[in-house]
Amino acid sequence: MPTSDAGRPIRIFVVDDHPMLREGVIAVLEAEPGCEVAGQASNGAEAVEAFRKLVPDVTLMDLQMPGMDGIETIQTIRSEFPEARIIVLTTYAGDVQALRALKAGASGYLLKSALRKDLIDTIRKVYGGRKHIPPEIAEQIAFHAADESLSGRETGILQLVAAGKANKEIARQLSISEETVKAHLKNIFAKLGVTDRTEAVITAARRGIIEI
Amino acid sequence: MPTSDAGRPIRIFVVDDHPMLREGVIAVLEAEPGCEVAGQASNGAEAVEAFRKLVPDVTLMDLQMPGMDGIETIQTIRSEFPEARIIVLTTYAGDVQALRALKAGASGYLLKSALRKDLIDTIRKVYGGRKHIPPEIAEQIAFHAADESLSGRETGILQLVAAGKANKEIARQLSISEETVKAHLKNIFAKLGVTDRTEAVITAARRGIIEI
DNA sequence: AATTCGATACCACATTCGGGCTATGGCGAC
DNA sequence: GTCGCCATAGCCCGAATGTGGTATCGAATT
Numbered sequence: 001m002p003t004s005d006a007g008r009p010i011r012i013f014v015v016d017d018h019p020m021l022r023e024g025v026i027a028v029l030e031a032e033p034g035c036e037v038a039g040q041a042s043n044g045a046e047a048v049e050a051f052r053k054l055v056p057d058v059t060l061m062d063l064q065m066p067g068m069d070g071i072e073t074i075q076t077i078r079s080e081f082p083e084a085r086i087i088v089l090t091t092y093a094g095d096v097q098a099l100r101a102l103k104a105g106a107s108g109y110l111l112k113s114a115l116r117k118d119l120i121d122t123i124r125k126v127y128g129g130r131k132h133i134p135p136e137i138a139e140q141i142a143f144h145a146a147d148e149s150l151s152g153r154e155t156g157i158l159q160l161v162a163a164g165k166a167n168k169e170i171a172r173q174l175s176i177s178e179e180t181v182k183a184h185l186k187n188i189f190a191k192l193g194v195t196d197r198t199e200a201v202i203t204a205a206r207r208g209i210i211e212i
Numbered sequence: 213m214p215t216s217d218a219g220r221p222i223r224i225f226v227v228d229d230h231p232m233l234r235e236g237v238i239a240v241l242e243a244e245p246g247c248e249v250a251g252q253a254s255n256g257a258e259a260v261e262a263f264r265k266l267v268p269d270v271t272l273m274d275l276q277m278p279g280m281d282g283i284e285t286i287q288t289i290r291s292e293f294p295e296a297r298i299i300v301l302t303t304y305a306g307d308v309q310a311l312r313a314l315k316a317g318a319s320g321y322l323l324k325s326a327l328r329k330d331l332i333d334t335i336r337k338v339y340g341g342r343k344h345i346p347p348e349i350a351e352q353i354a355f356h357a358a359d360e361s362l363s364g365r366e367t368g369i370l371q372l373v374a375a376g377k378a379n380k381e382i383a384r385q386l387s388i389s390e391e392t393v394k395a396h397l398k399n400i401f402a403k404l405g406v407t408d409r410t411e412a413v414i415t416a417a418r419r420g421i422i423e424i
Numbered sequence: 425a426a427t428t429c430g431a432t433a434c435c436a437c438a439t440t441c442g443g444g445c446t447a448t449g450g451c452g453a454c
Numbered sequence: 455g456t457c458g459c460c461a462t463a464g465c466c467c468g469a470a471t472g473t474g475g476t477a478t479c480g481a482a483t484t
Binding site: 017018019020021022023024025026027028112113114115116119161162163164166194195196197198199201202203205206212 | 229230231232233234235236237238239240324325326327328331373374375376378406407408409410411413414415417418424
Binding site for chain 2: 440441442443444
């Protein structure tokens, strides 16, 4: 039963490394009856610390932040406060990123291009204990739900490919044979549905599997 | 002599497709004596139309927008209003993007991660007829100032490489010989200082030469 | 205990890529 | 009008890449 219209306002905590965007979110929230900004933070470590003091009702969190990133921050907070309700507020960084955020314990995912109404609706919904994922993101996740995901080793190798390294260099750096690197790449290509390393890097970057 | 502290407020126009960020910028500006929000727009076409009516003192403009992008919008506005003072407000998209914006007629470049003080200072400086580029961006531009830039054809080919196409496909698509594609790629590699296509795509994406 | 999966590794083969080098026609700058 | 740049194109060749198999080992799962 999500209320607060008559009762105590929803206490919201805003975590983002862009001061300007924080201002915007805060301006929207403060204009909204039934919402209250409990605090803000500009990076993960600060966020965890502030969360402990504030114990807000809902947290809005960016994923791209210097230092401890959003996913780690969500995990840390949720391990101490399993009831924490966290909404990821970010520019779209691919289905895999979104899925990782949800697995880390986020209750919602919202794009920075969202309208103020979306923001308020999502906050109320999540405060009420429900989850919210925008349809276009849900669709992307569903679209790739049947895909096999890359193993840790595969992701590591792909990250090195994305750093422009040749198979031989990757082999040397990881102390494995070049043939093994090629074997991993075969699997990576098959899982991503591509035929060469350049496509693999682009696809993986778009889907949020690696950073470039 | 930048004034307005005693006189008429600086009339500012905000163009960005993220409503939340617009709110933030507006909140900051409205809290600032001597500044006034003259209007806002969420895409290039809207921006040009609104500019004609408002003729603001300073325009804040994002580069990434659906439809007409920021660079085109700046060019269009500056062709009609050569005195227009435009500050690009965007996430860093590479030295080449930044340089293109400046060539299109922008007077300043500001990152979305900037503090409110940076925003206000830059607005006053640009309003006063001066230019402003943050040191880290100026450094990147300077660092690559001596590089030869890619020709239009080269950029087009690199864009196709970034789409995961093989030389043979690119040749077919552009109706040129595969040898020509390879010749262009040789030049591209030399200009970007890389040795293979994957590195070329990554470097070009980071520097804002192509979109991936 | 049996099976699956990830990581490792090797082989052989075809294709693609990248480097070096040359050349020509067009077009704009000086 | 000559110089330089761009787009075009070709040749050669070695290195890198991608593709098809097969196999072992250990950890996790059933």
